[in-house]
Amino acid sequence: xxxxxxxxxxxxxxxxxxxxxxxxxxEDMSFExxxxxxxxxxxxxxxxxxxxxNAVMGLLPKxxxxxxxxxxxxxxxxxxxxxxKEMQKIRGSQIxxxxxxxxxxxxxxxxxxxxxxxxxxxxxxxxxxxxxxxxIIEMLDDVGLPDPEIIGSSYPFELSGGQRQRVMIxxxxxxxxxxxxxxxxxxxLDVTTQAQILKLIADLQTKRxxxxxxxxxxxxxxxxxxxxxxxxxxxxxxxxxxxxxxxNTPQHPYTRKLISxxxxxxxxxxxxxxxxxxxxxxxxxxxxxxxxTGLFRKPGRVVHASKDVSFEIRQGETLGLxxxxxxxxxxxxxxxxxxxxSNSGEVLFKGEDILKLSNRxxxxxxxxxxxxxxxxxxxxxxxxxxxxxxxxxxxxHGVPKAKSWKRAEELLEIVGLDKIALKRxxxxxSGGQRQRxxxxxxxxxxxxxxxxxxxxxxxDVSVQAQVLKLLDEIKTEMHLAMLFVTHDLRVAAQVCxxxxxxxxxxxxxxxxxxxxxxxxxxxYTKSLLDAVPGKxxxxxxxxxxx
Amino acid sequence: MSxxxxxxxxDKIQSALRAVLSSFWFEFKQNRGAVYGLVFxxxxxxxxxxxxxxxxxxxxxQYRDFLKLPPIWSExxxxxxxxxxxxxxxxxxSRIIHGxxxxxxxxxxxxxxxxxxxxxxxxxxxFNKGFVDTFIMRGMDIILAFPSLLMALALVAILGPSLxxxxxxxxxxxxxxxxxxxxxxxxxxxxxxxxxxxxxMGASSMRLMFVNVLPNCMPxxxxxxxxxxxxxxxxxxxxxxxxxxxxxxxxxxxTMLADSRSYIVSDPWLMGIPGLFILLTVLSIxxxxxxxxxxxxxxxxxxx
Numbered sequence: 113x114x115x116x117x118x119x120x121x122x123x124x125x126x127x128x129x130x131x132x133x134x135x136x137x138x139e140d141m142s143f144e145x146x147x148x149x150x151x152x153x154x155x156x157x158x159x160x161x162x163x164x165x166n167a168v169m170g171l172l173p174k175x176x177x178x179x180x181x182x183x184x185x186x187x188x189x190x191x192x193x194x195x196x197k198e199m200q201k202i203r204g205s206q207i208x209x210x211x212x213x214x215x216x217x218x219x220x221x222x223x224x225x226x227x228x229x230x231x232x233x234x235x236x237x238x239x240x241x242x243x244x245x246x247x248i249i250e251m252l253d254d255v256g257l258p259d260p261e262i263i264g265s266s267y268p269f270e271l272s273g274g275q276r277q278r279v280m281i282x283x284x285x286x287x288x289x290x291x292x293x294x295x296x297x298x299x300x301l302d303v304t305t306q307a308q309i310l311k312l313i314a315d316l317q318t319k320r321x322x323x324x325x326x327x328x329x330x331x332x333x334x335x336x337x338x339x340x341x342x343x344x345x346x347x348x349x350x351x352x353x354x355x356x357x358x359x360n361t362p363q364h365p366y367t368r369k370l371i372s373x374x375x376x377x378x379x380x381x382x383x384x385x386x387x388x389x390x391x392x393x394x395x396x397x398x399x400x401x402x403x404x405t406g407l408f409r410k411p412g413r414v415v416h417a418s419k420d421v422s423f424e425i426r427q428g429e430t431l432g433l434x435x436x437x438x439x440x441x442x443x444x445x446x447x448x449x450x451x452x453x454s455n456s457g458e459v460l461f462k463g464e465d466i467l468k469l470s471n472r473x474x475x476x477x478x479x480x481x482x483x484x485x486x487x488x489x490x491x492x493x494x495x496x497x498x499x500x501x502x503x504x505x506x507x508x509h510g511v512p513k514a515k516s517w518k519r520a521e522e523l524l525e526i527v528g529l530d531k532i533a534l535k536r537x538x539x540x541x542s543g544g545q546r547q548r549x550x551x552x553x554x555x556x557x558x559x560x561x562x563x564x565x566x567x568x569x570x571x572d573v574s575v576q577a578q579v580l581k582l583l584d585e586i587k588t589e590m591h592l593a594m595l596f597v598t599h600d601l602r603v604a605a606q607v608c609x610x611x612x613x614x615x616x617x618x619x620x621x622x623x624x625x626x627x628x629x630x631x632x633x634x635x636y637t638k639s640l641l642d643a644v645p646g647k648x649x650x651x652x653x654x655x656x657x658x
Numbered sequence: 659m660s661x662x663x664x665x666x667x668x669d670k671i672q673s674a675l676r677a678v679l680s681s682f683w684f685e686f687k688q689n690r691g692a693v694y695g696l697v698f699x700x701x702x703x704x705x706x707x708x709x710x711x712x713x714x715x716x717x718x719x720q721y722r723d724f725l726k727l728p729p730i731w732s733e734x735x736x737x738x739x740x741x742x743x744x745x746x747x748x749x750x751x752s753r754i755i756h757g758x759x760x761x762x763x764x765x766x767x768x769x770x771x772x773x774x775x776x777x778x779x780x781x782x783x784x785f786n787k788g789f790v791d792t793f794i795m796r797g798m799d800i801i802l803a804f805p806s807l808l809m810a811l812a813l814v815a816i817l818g819p820s821l822x823x824x825x826x827x828x829x830x831x832x833x834x835x836x837x838x839x840x841x842x843x844x845x846x847x848x849x850x851x852x853x854x855x856x857x858x859m860g861a862s863s864m865r866l867m868f869v870n871v872l873p874n875c876m877p878x879x880x881x882x883x884x885x886x887x888x889x890x891x892x893x894x895x896x897x898x899x900x901x902x903x904x905x906x907x908x909x910x911x912x913t914m915l916a917d918s919r920s921y922i923v924s925d926p927w928l929m930g931i932p933g934l935f936i937l938l939t940v941l942s943i944x945x946x947x948x949x950x951x952x953x954x955x956x957x958x959x960x961x962x
Contacts, residue, residue: 449858478860491851495873501852505859550855557859 117144118290118323119168124182124192126160126167126347137163137177139347145291145323150314152326152334152355154370155344156572161327164344165293167192168325169209170199186291205235208284210277212296217280218268224279225264228252231286251282256312274305278312285316292317293325298333302436303599307643310337329573331374332602335359335646343367360652373577374651375606377644379629382609387427390593391448391481391561396421396457398443398617417443418454419617423610425561425593432608432625433597434640440617441597445563448595449481450474461561479509482554486566488546492538498524498549499534505557516556523552527582544575551582555590562587563595568603580607601644605629613637685953692949695942702939706758713752717909721747726925741931744918750928753909754935760910761891761939764825768890769883771829776836777879781867783837784844795841798834806831807896814902821894821910824903828893832886839882843875877954884947888940895936911936 126138138160145151155161166172168184168191184191187206191199203209211217219227228248232239239247252260255278268276277297284292294313298306314337317324326337334341338355343364351364362368398418417440425431433441447454450466458465466477482505485491492501499520506516521531527548538546547567554562564583568576584607587594598604604611604625611628613621613636621634632638641647687693705712715721721743728734729742729750736742741750783794801809813827847853848871856870897903898912899919906913911932918928 446854451854451857475860478858481858483855483858485851485855487851491855493852493856493870493874496870504856504861508860508862508865553855 117146118186119145119325120185121164121168122183122185124164124167124184125180126163126172127178127180129176134346136160136180136347138167141182141347141349143342143349143352145325147290147323148317148321149339150317150324150326150337151340151342152328152338153342153344154328154331154334156329156370156574158346159344160347161344162295163347165209165295165325165327169203169207169293170196171209201235204231204284204289205287206289207291207293208287208289209293209295210280210284210297212299218276220268223265223267224252224271228264228279228283228286231283235287247286251286252279254285254316255279255282256308257282272305273301274308277301277305277309281309281312281316285320288320289322291323291325293327295327296329297326299328299330303601303645304436304639304643306333306645310645313337330645331359331371331573332644332646332649335649337645343370359649370574371651373574375577375580375600375602376651377602377605377629377647378650379605379608379625381626382624384624385426385429385609387429387591389424389426390461392422392424392458392460393444393448394422394458394460396444396447396459397455398440398447398452399455416440416617418447418457421457421614421617421619423612423619423622425595427560427593428587428591429610430587430594430596430608432604432611433595433614434599434601434604434611435614436599436640438616439614441599441614442565443617444614445483445565445595445597449483449563451483475509479505479557480560481563482557482559482561483563483565484547484550484554484567486569488543488550488570489538491550492546494538496537497534498536498538498541501538501549502534502553502556505553509557519556520552523555524549526555526586527552528578542575544571544579547571547575547579548582551579551586555586559592561593561595563597565597566599567596569598569600576603583607601629601640613640682953686949689945689949689952691945692952695945695949698938698942699946702758702942703762705755706762709755709759713749713755715749715752717753717756718748718907721749723747726921726928728925729927729931732927742927744914744928745921748907748909750931753914754911754931756909757911757914757932758935758939760821760904760908761894761936764821764828764894765887765890765943767825768829768832768894769887771826772832772836772886773879773883775829776833777840777872777875779833780837780840781844781872784841784848784871785863785867791841794837798837801831802834804831807893810893810897811900811902814897819902819905821898821904821908824894824897825890827897828890831893832890835882835886836879839878840875843878844871847871847874880954881947881951884943884950888943888947891943892936892940 122142124138124141125136128135128137141164153161153164163172163177167179170191172178179192182192186202191202225248228251229244232244232247248264249260252263257263257275257278263271263275263279271279297313298309301309310333313324316322328334334355340353341355341358342352343350343358343366345366351358351362351367358367359371362371396418397420400415400417421444423431433444435441443452446452448459454467457467459467461477461480466474469477499517502520502523503513503516506519507513520534524531524533529545529548533541533549538549541549567583568579571579580603583594586592596604596608608625611623611625612619613628613634615636621628621632621637628637629641632641724736724739724743725747726745727736727739727743730737730740739749739751741754743749744753779794783791810824810827810831813830814823817823817826853866853870856866861870894903894910895912895915898910899916901916904910904913906917914932915929921928
């Protein structure tokens with residue numbers, strides 16, 4: 113690379129306030145960014161990847177977090193030294209930024225075109241209203257939004273997640289910056305939308321010869337988009353190099369560990385499970401909202417979240433329910449456990465239709481079906497101790513306290529936590545540990561069927577791998593049937609025996625994981641598989657390298 | 659064996675409680691005003707509890723030789739009667755001390771009714787969407803539609819003027835705030851997955867309400883309770899002043915104000931002293947309420 117770098121960071125350190133868990137958010141970081149390249153910064157949560165980009169943008173939460181040493185050289189200036197006022201000029205016009213959550217990054221009560229206009233006005237460009245208008249339409253068109261005029265006159269809430277992220281990109285690029293910083297821009301999006309946005313960023317970058325700093329935790333995305341990669345751990349760069357080299361022949365042990373935890377997309381052929389059927393779902397229907405008629409009542413919006421869904425799960429088998437957000441996959445799980453009522457259909461558990469049972473008759477059945485939730489922070493009661501949380505279920509079902517407490521100790525051991533945890537409160541644990549506690553809570557009931565609702569989606573990739581391994585072990589040891597609800601096809605490929613693909617409340621494809629992944633029949637399944645980032649990258653077998 | 663576990667159980671609870679309390683106290687003492695408030699209220703509470711020992715005279719005994727004696731800091735004051743005497747020759751200091759008892763009594767009883775009834779109705783309303791919810795909440799809206807003191811006055815007029823009836827009236831007026839707060843908190847907690855999890859265990863709605871959801875709703879309710887404590891004292895004093903609360907010769911602060919109304923020009927301290935105590939008490943309790951919010955509300959916690 114003979115081009116001159118546009119951004120050069122030398123020995124940058126960002127200090128954290130005294131009581132933080134480590135002294136520096138970013139420690140002794142040096143790298144260069146060249147025009148026309150996409151530089152990916154990868155790392156797990158808390159690795160300091162966002163802090164480093166915030167330092168470049170002058171967006172550190174001062175006075176708690178400060179640049180303690182080093183320089184950020186851009187356009188002949190040291191961004192670490194200049195005043196806020198000068199920084200403000202550079203921000204937006206020369207360095208653009210897009211964020212993870214497009215809903216909160218846009219002003220909810222301002223029309224899109226008006227917000228874009230603000231960008232021009234705040235940088236005092238001598239443009240007439242007409243020119244600005246034309247420019248805005250051109251920009252919206254550039255980011256691939258259909259009918260730019262209609263989009264321009266709508267409010268953010270009227271747009272979909274993907275459209276909002278496109279608007280954000282249009283805003284960031286409005287003043288044609290030399291550098292674009294993208295902080296997890298596709299993490300909150302569905303996989304097909306993510307693929308489109310990644311393509312858009314790559315296209316715009318080539319067209320404008322920008323330098324892009326792309327922050328992500330997802331190695332799939334890195335494989336899809338990166339030219340060069342920086343791997344961060346605890347605020348330090350542990351490895352940097354060409355994408356090809358990092359992805360296929362990583363040198364540093366931490367990079368190797370991270371890459372080895374990325375689930376393989378290629379599903380392996382698994383033996384067909386022929387044990388007894390634990391649960392059969394037949395023609396499950398769930399409709400949200402009622403079509404109200406009558407005086408003063410508009411006909412309500414009706415969402416068919418589950419449309420004639422049917423499947424069965426056998427003992428020791430994992431069925432993956434995959435689909436994008438709004439496809440109704442969580443609804444199905446929650447209807448099966450009667451957290452939601454359903455409109456029609458049968459859920460046969462040991463030959464009995466549990467949807468028809470009264471609440472009293474349902475009580476003994478509750479023991480057999482348990483659920484693991486997505487958000488490890490909201491799924492544990494913050495004001496109860498772990499011991500009380502785990503033993504709550506058995507206590508309700510009349511197990512003596514001493515006995516269930518003992519069982520809780522065993523369960524904690526099974527999920528890999530010390531029994532001292534029983535006396536602690538949930539806030540003392542990390543996300544991964546909390547998820548383990550959630551699993552222990554579900555197991556305390558000795559269930560036959562476990563419903564995991566996006567159980568690993570909120571976790572870092574290495575923690576995710578551990579939890580997946582734990583779930584798999586538990587399933588095998590305890591002969592559980594498992595319904596695994598997820599949006600992540602890589603995870604599904606790794607853990608599931610069978611896959612059901614859902615779209616708009618319907619199962620469009622249902623079959624063995626291997627068949628679904630290698631020979632998808634339905635067009636939607638094909639498009640989903642096609643959109644998985646980094647699908648062409650074969651996760652290397654690192655055991656050979658070592 | 660079982661004794662041992664129960665022992666270690668209580669130990670655990672105590673150590674956890676200590677940790678929570680120490681972090682709470684750390685936040686609370688950051689707020690200077692709250693600490694001053696706490697000191698004043700503690701002294702007042704001590705004096706109120708031991709009123710019979712602390713007060714120099716009986717609050718209702720009349721010393722006919724010393725009518726309208728001014729307090730010691732003004733001319734003609736007498737060390738036997740530090741705050742002076744009222745128009746009937748009763749010792750002001752003893753009346754203030756005994757009056758503090760009534761103020762705390764009013765505050766605690768009103769808050770007790772508000773919390774129990776308010777929390778119950780709020781939880782029931784949050785857990786039973788539909789008719790029950792609408793019925794309770796619209797009922798509360800109707801109560802709130804009246805100016806609060808007017809409503810209390812009307813209730814006392816119906817029940818008959820007495821301190822007890824005044825407390826009931828004030829409690830009724832305050833309950834809607836507690837119901838609304840509880841319901842709003844409970845609704846936001848109900849959406850969280852730890853509640854779903856308990857449901858999948860087969861927890862009854864009583865268990866969900868009181869074991870799982872209620873403890874998570876408590877912090878704002880405690881703050882609201884302290885704030886209402888002071889308003890209750892204020893409203894009781896107002897009712898007393900209007901002759902609808904405590905009846906003479908009860909040394910209630912509002913009634914004391916009413917008794918001395920005719921002397922406001924000639925002997926202003928007669929109204930001034932009970933007025934000052936009402937002010938200080940209400941101010942202190944409100945300051946404590948602020949401190950409690952700093953300590954209990956996670957959203958207000960200083961960043962670490």
